[in-house]
Amino acid sequence: MDVTKKKVLNGYHVIFLVQNVMIGMSLLSLNNSLSAVGYSQWWFPILFGIIANITLIPMVWLSLQYKDDDLFDIHEKLLGKWIGKFLNTFLIIYAVVLFSAIIQHYLDLIQISVLPERKITGHLILFILLTVFIVKGGIKSLARFCILTFFLMGWIVYFLRWGIMYGEVSHLLPLFNFSSSEFWEAFRNGYNSMIGYEFLMFFFPYIIHPQKAFKHASIGIWITILFYLSVTIVGAMYFSEWQLENLFFPILKLFQAVDLTFVERIDTFGITIWVFLILTTAGAYLWMAKKGIDSVREKNSNYHIYAVAIFTYIIINLPFTQVMKETLYEKDFYVSYGLILWPTVLCIVHLVRWKKKEVV
Template sequence: MNVLTEFSLFDKTSTLDGVYVTFMVNRLQMLYLLLIMPIYLVQPYMIWAILAVGVLSHFNLMILSKWFASDYSVKGYQGFSQLLGRPLLRFLAFLGLPLLLLKISILVLGYSEIVHQFVFPAVDRNWMLLFLMVVSIYMAAQGMEKTIRFIVIAFFCTIWMIVLYYSFFTYPIASLSDLYPLIPENSSDFFWKGILLIWSSLSGPEFLIFLAPWLGKNEKIPKYLSIGNAITVIEYLLLFVATQFFFGADLLRQAKFPMIEMIRYLQLPVFERIDIILIALYMFHFLFTIAIFLIYFYGGLRIIFQKRDEPINRLSFFLACLFIYVSLVLLNEWLWEEEQNVLVDFHIWAGAVSYILVPSFLVAMTKIKERTKGGTF
């Protein structure tokens, strides 16, 4: 294979069905809860916060759906260029690359920590980083369309796991008193940080704006977005209540990966360590998202360096991925152990801000552009 040869990352051979939107919304929203839930989401009354923020997320997705209904969305890069202008588009791409790098870092380092803690404690984590990156790069190199289709595998490999947590609702020591208090005694900083965490965890669908050319203009996009968000909220509620029954608020705060630790207590007649199987299946979930973000990162670099109209070659793509891998190794060696909470907090804020700003900004710019064209602005 000649690394200088051209290859296709952004080719489109067909328009994908809207059900892919539901799958992607749900899986993107379920990514970070597994990794960072115990930081702030521990008190029983956060049940109401999950419901309330889930409703707000629905309305935000309805705003996002207006972007998919616009003529600019299906044009991809050309649509963004026409709407925003190339200078502003380059500036936004420059702002977006650190966010993508942060998200990839949290995903890769977080998942590798889970594997290291529960499956391979004796293996150097840098080898795990290498494995995850190699597989993700291979997936991304297949092109955007094939990577999007992989969401079907990622979805069905993980969605069924929610059934396993049903047993914790009938746990011998489970009691409704574990869900008290249902009303916070005061609005502490911890409460508001919990709401921020939920909103940030529900972020991710805003990254679908770049996939509109493969999804096409579909009148049912709002429905598919809503269904994906509703499934996520139901999963959040079931998992959160299950953790309350099993741990209680005080112990939950001390558990780093509560959902994985709960599964370790389950035993099946055939498998004794079912948690290992689940962690392995979760890898498909993470690999899909990392691969998508790798393609985004490379596309952003091409926009910044004004190479968008030039052919894609393997060397430039692999160099971009190598930069990300080196960054991950440096973060793992220097920052992850000591400054993990700082990185996670920054990620929570970045996700929350991007989720609320991206849909509103795009829809506002579309309205302004339409009024300008119509001569009414």
């Protein structure tokens, strides 16, 4: 485990950590999330990428002022020990709930599409154990798994060519055929797919060349945007507006159009290997929760990983209705928007404190 904040991450580690943590489940439902604007959805990933790059600036700038500290440490240095620990406790809860949401959503998809009418308890335990195994090796282990995942999963975009073959290019125009309320709904639902690049603030102290972090993180963001852009363009060409609105995972429906003689159900195959992407995203938030507990308790321990894993198992198996759980997970995702904007506030606090010191 990372006993100290040792510099272990190269530029390519940063690129693939940012890129893999962002994708997760988002790519599967992206067309549906943007369905409020109909066929005009295809260019939204470009807008998301620009906004992500802009909001990345205060994250990197703040982290460069505290090169050896993650966001948990920065909170205590800027806001004081008690306020800092309170905010860090909140971030731990956020990470644990998000970790639970990612696992729950993927296992629900598996149960609906691949293993109907079967209990998923065994799969849940196996999934959590795999995530713990990856995270126990530290942030570099997680980064290496992200690189492996990219090369195992990146080729799957090849299957989009069937959507291009059977799609209608005319669907891509006009570009702005929507109202302001539809734009806002699509933006609010769709930007969830960008959540993950804020994870940079938690592994920043481990980067060997922090001055290049902005460039490498930006590359990771735009690799993700290329995947999103491919899916939204092909989705807009292939599906009707009704399908975009009513199919929650349109990309799986698109995979059913794939015609290969040696594989009968590409969609089932795609869902199964998607586990690699889910493991990277889930692993990031498990690691984040672990580091948060380390910070609050001022003690580095592997037992914190196990505690989060057990607590996650309990959350997923709580006797709450599915609606209650979905509401909790949805609110947690909205907290992510606040976390993306939060570094801007901390930058202001840092500048105010710095000016006060200069005056004194």
